Amino acid sequence: MVSTLDQIMVAIAIPTIQSDFNAGALSSWIPTVYFLASTSVQPLYGRFSDIFGRRAMICFALTVLLIGDFGSGFAKSIEELIAFRAVAGLGGGGILTLAQTVMSDVVSLRERGKYQSIIGVVMLLGYGFSPPIAGVLVQRATWRWCFWLNLPIIVVAFVLTSLYAPTKRVSEGLKSQLRSIDYLGSILSLLGSVSLTLSLIWGGTMFSWTSPVVLSLLPVGVIFLVLFLVWEWYGPAIPIVPVRIFRSATLVGVCIVMFISGFVGQSSTYYLAQYFQIAIGFSPTRSSLFALPSLLGDTLANVLSGFIVTRFGRYKALIYVALMIWAVAQGILTLVTASTPNVVAVLAVLVFLTGWGGGQMLQPTVIAAQASVDQEDMSVVTAVHNYASQLGGTIALAAGSSAVNNGFHAALASLNLKSTAVASIIANPALLSPGSSARSSFLEQLGITSIEADHAIASGYGRLFIINAACSAFAAIVGLLVIQDIDLGPRGADRAGDFGSDLAGQEKSGDEQGRVVPKSRREVGSTEVVGGDVDRRATE
Incomplete structure (x- = not known):
């Protein structure tokens, strides 16, 4: 939840931060640098947790996130804020991967969707509660509380992790661990x-x-x-990312889908919040309430998809349908403006569908990735899955800013405005917002009507929604043609990860340097080809 709160509350605060620092387009670096940092370290967390242990790496990630959020709250300039957001990204980038890896250690593959829904619901609670909280803080106090509020929660998470997180048997001695690093x-x-x-x-x-x-x-x-x-x-003897895992067509398909999912999901998360405030004219508090239908759709789809995977052992259709729902919702958003009849109800439905699509993909894609590899690569493939999503999200934030600004520029240029006026609007698009008290006088100075202003704003965000719809449709085609259902084995089968066996007290072999050596494929289970990929079933 801490990483979710950290990201979403910042998204709500960006327009205010942009205005306070007069940052203009530079404000897009606030979320971008976070995802740049978190994406870059994503592949490392999976393998490092094999070497140093899950608990140690989770505590490390939480500590780095704490430092980043503390510094962000006291930043005196936009440059300082961007620097501390990079630090926060180095820590926040590993939390989800490590949580999912711990789950794979202790829960069988067939049952994993049901239990991973718990992680998903906790994340979604962060998505649901953080926008209203952030809206109130920004409007009633200061945007800095969007960072400070997370600090005690991180401390509590650190304490609980230290006390209760399951441990993994690792190589003995720091020197041996350091020798294991690639x-x-x-x-x-x-x-x-x-x-x-x-x-x-x-x-x-x-x-x-x-x-x-x-x-x-x-x-x-x-x-x-x-x-x-x-x-x-x-x-290396213990590679960070074993290249052999990409022999699975399903894993390659999942990576493509997750890259696009990260792109669409992050651009929606950050730019919908701005769209509600700037294009529709809602206050920060009112715009944050639209997180509730998103939370409802996300939660229902997340839990339902997890139980469907557990009940039927199939995930391909869930991924395809989720992407098509995203494509439809994003496409319809291009038609919505502040003057659309019943705009609140229309937006609530579209946000609900956007949330449903994202929630329905969360569990099936993780299980598809984990089912396509051997147990020894479970932590690595989980990191690769999230790396693809993070990479897409990182690019989306800057690409989204470019799409919106270019859309603004094209629409404003068609109104024959002076270049200085166009530049000032792009630097602070809230000047044209229907919710701005100075809008009427500003439009009078520009010599344009409110309808023309609404069209210009809608054109900027509409360009981004068109890109999202097209990407979602393409990902749906990839999911349909490339991803295959892999038999997850019978319900209740004991197929927890190798390190889950350690939790049960079973010993794991090591090499002469004392490093952890995963079990061979023969020890992990038998194989069976289902739909073009290799299926692993645990041997009892």
């Missing part, structure tokens, strides 16, 4: 992720796509990632 792979992964993500973020926003900065960063990022994969294939 240092070169870690460096190549970080350099590749940062370079590639920065090039995609900066392209079309801070720099043109043909600028030397983008044209150098993009191939550098690709080269580093290729070198990372080559090294992971031939080099």
Whole structure:
């Protein structure tokens, strides 16, 4: 919940932060740098939890998040705030991956959807409660409380994790643990992720796509990632990401779907909050109430999909239907403006559908990824699953800002406004908001009508919703053609992860350096081909 609160409350506060610091387009870096940092470290958390233990890595992630939120609350400039958001991202990026990995340690694959729904519901509570709380704090107090409020919750989470989180038997001695780290792979992964993500973020926003900065960063990022994969294939004894896992077509399909899911989900989370305030004219408190229908749809779909997977052992149809629901909801949003009849009811339904689509995908995609690999790769594939989502989300925030600003620019330019007026509106689009008290006088100075202003705002956000709808439809096609249902085994089968066996007191073998050596495929279970992929069933 702490990572969810951290992200969503900031999304509500961004318009106010933008205004206080007069940050303009630079404010898009507040969420972007968080996801840049969290995405870059995502592949490391899975393998590091195998080396140092789940509990130790969760406590580490919470500590780093605490430092980042503390500094963000006391930031004196937009640059300071962006820097501390990067620190927070380094910690927040590992929390979900580690929680899902712990669940895979102790719960069988067939039953995992049902129990992972608990994690999903807790996350969704954060999604539901944080917008109203953030709206009240921003309107009644200060946006800084959006960071400070999370601090005691992080402390409580740290204490509970230290006391009750299950432990995993790890290699003995710090020296042995440090020898197990794939240092070169870690460096190549970080350099590749940062370079590639920065090039995609900066392209079309801070720099043109043909600028030397983008044209150098993009191939550098690709080269580093290729070198990372080559090294992971031939080099380390315990690779961060074993390349063999990508032999599964289902896993490749899940990664594509999750990349697009992260793109659509994060752009919706951040820009819908701004859309309600700027395009529709709602106050921060009123706009935050639209999190409730999203929470309702998300929660119902999350729980229902988990039980469906447990009951029927199938997930492919759930993923496909969820993506189609997203495509329809995002497409209809392009038609909504402040003057739409019954706009509150229309938006409530569309937000409910958006929440339903996201909730219905959460459990099936995790289970599809975990079912496509051996037990020894469970923590790694969970990190890869979330890495794809985080990468899509990171790109979405900057790409969304570019789409909205370009949409504003095109619509305002068609009204023959001066370039200075266009620049001021793009830097602070709230000037055209129907909820702005100075709107009438400002429109009179510009010489445009309220209908033209509403159209300009709708054009900016509408461009983003069109992109989201198209991406969702494409992901649905990928899910239909590439992802295959893998037999999850009978209900109640004991197929917890290798480290779950440690919890039951069973011993695990180690090599001469004392490092953890996962069980072989033969020890994990028999295999069976179902729908083109390999199925693993636990041997009793």
